Amino acid sequence: MTRRSIGIIVNGVTGRMGYRQHLVRSLLAIREQGGVPLADGTSIWPEPVLVGRSESRLREIAERHGLTDWTTDLSAALARDDVEVYFDAQVTQQREKAIRRALEAGKHVYTEKPLAEDTEGALDLARAARAAGVRTGVVQDKLFLPGLRKLKRLIDGGFFGRILSVRGEFGYWVFEGDWQPAQRPSWNYRSEDGGGIVVDMFPHWQYVLEELFGRVRTVSCVTATHVPQRVDEAGRSYPATADDAAYGIFELDGGVVAQLNSSWCVRVHRDELVEFQVDGTEGSAVAGLRSCRVQHRAVTPKPVWNPDLPVTEPFRSQWTEVPDNEEFDNGFKVQWEAFLRHVVANEPFPWDFLAGARGVQLAELGLRSAREGVRLTIPELDL
Numbered sequence: 001m002t003r004r005s006i007g008i009i010v011n012g013v014t015g016r017m018g019y020r021q022h023l024v025r026s027l028l029a030i031r032e033q034g035g036v037p038l039a040d041g042t043s044i045w046p047e048p049v050l051v052g053r054s055e056s057r058l059r060e061i062a063e064r065h066g067l068t069d070w071t072t073d074l075s076a077a078l079a080r081d082d083v084e085v086y087f088d089a090q091v092t093q094q095r096e097k098a099i100r101r102a103l104e105a106g107k108h109v110y111t112e113k114p115l116a117e118d119t120e121g122a123l124d125l126a127r128a129a130r131a132a133g134v135r136t137g138v139v140q141d142k143l144f145l146p147g148l149r150k151l152k153r154l155i156d157g158g159f160f161g162r163i164l165s166v167r168g169e170f171g172y173w174v175f176e177g178d179w180q181p182a183q184r185p186s187w188n189y190r191s192e193d194g195g196g197i198v199v200d201m202f203p204h205w206q207y208v209l210e211e212l213f214g215r216v217r218t219v220s221c222v223t224a225t226h227v228p229q230r231v232d233e234a235g236r237s238y239p240a241t242a243d244d245a246a247y248g249i250f251e252l253d254g255g256v257v258a259q260l261n262s263s264w265c266v267r268v269h270r271d272e273l274v275e276f277q278v279d280g281t282e283g284s285a286v287a288g289l290r291s292c293r294v295q296h297r298a299v300t301p302k303p304v305w306n307p308d309l310p311v312t313e314p315f316r317s318q319w320t321e322v323p324d325n326e327e328f329d330n331g332f333k334v335q336w337e338a339f340l341r342h343v344v345a346n347e348p349f350p351w352d353f354l355a356g357a358r359g360v361q362l363a364e365l366g367l368r369s370a371r372e373g374v375r376l377t378i379p380e381l382d383l
């Protein structure tokens, strides 16, 4: 098998996402499986170039995985001819200027979401990428989760009839950092550092809603900072300036209404950290990260409201599990493979910078809706 090597800058590789999901679970996992196979028998072989600010942390990660290519000098890495792709998993605030440098160096760019801090910045990057003639991609990992893949299969198979509504619950309790350390980095709770649950989650909701149910046409949103004081990684108390919960209503093409709650201040009484209930005329489904259960119209129970009597139906047990019917690989890895095939073999890849800009736009308008207390129409974005 012929190997086609491709140099990939992994900037922000010391972070949670950069290290675990992108380096270890995607790029190194691709190498372990022998590369990304192409139809002509070639295999795409990623050669990661680890980039970050701390020499010692980069060296430590490289040694742990038998890698040798790392640097704190992004310009030098971008100047290399054998580097074709720039990948960014830095904190959100650093992203736009780093991607701009990569585009100026003529690199293809793949990046974590959100693409930029505001819609104008995201569109600017999309225009610059088009002018540079390079390939772009933004992480949309939730699309590749087994639960959502099964949900998509049900939609494509016509299971729901006409889809009426979508209810999503996302969240878990993120510790304040005092008596137990927080399980998310503290910048997420400071808006001045690019934090906030709307900026974090609405880009995900945008592509999930659009790919499964239809374009998002309006948003109305209420946000809250339920926990106003937190403790950072160094044990210092800081004011939480960013929203830590968002209660959004979205109207979609075709009249579907989606209500999505996102919260870092909620205790989980669900089977999974995110769950979507979809109700349609012919049937309903509840999909999580991995599982998906359905109830068809023909087996729908007929409860009668009577608060004087105890519940008569075992509602939860009346749903049927959708079988896997296939092997589901790590979603980040699946999307990496698609992006690399896009770059090397020109295969289609719909999740480009313009798609990423729509995610940023939904977050921006969600925050504006919350600030102004209004429902906002979402304009079409165009380059």
Ligand SMILES: NC(=O)c1ccc[n+]([C@@H]2O[C@H](COP(=O)([O-])OP(=O)(O)OC[C@H]3O[C@@H](n4cnc5c(N)ncnc54)[C@H](O)[C@@H]3O)[C@@H](O)[C@H]2O)c1
Residues within 6 Å of the ligand: 011, 012, 013, 014, 015, 016, 017, 018, 052, 053, 089, 090, 091, 092, 094, 112, 113, 114, 139, 141, 185, 200
């Ligand atoms: N797709 C997803 O499901 C998902 C989940 C979580 C986070 N994210 C996104 O991934 C990105 C990183 O999030 P994370 O949770 O890994 O954060 P993190 O804090 O763990 O990592 C951030 C990385 O950026 C680097 N960094 C921090 N400050 C910097 C600065 N001033 N200049 C240059 N580099 C700096 C850090 O060294 C680290 O490598 C964010 O944009 C976030 O929105 C995506």
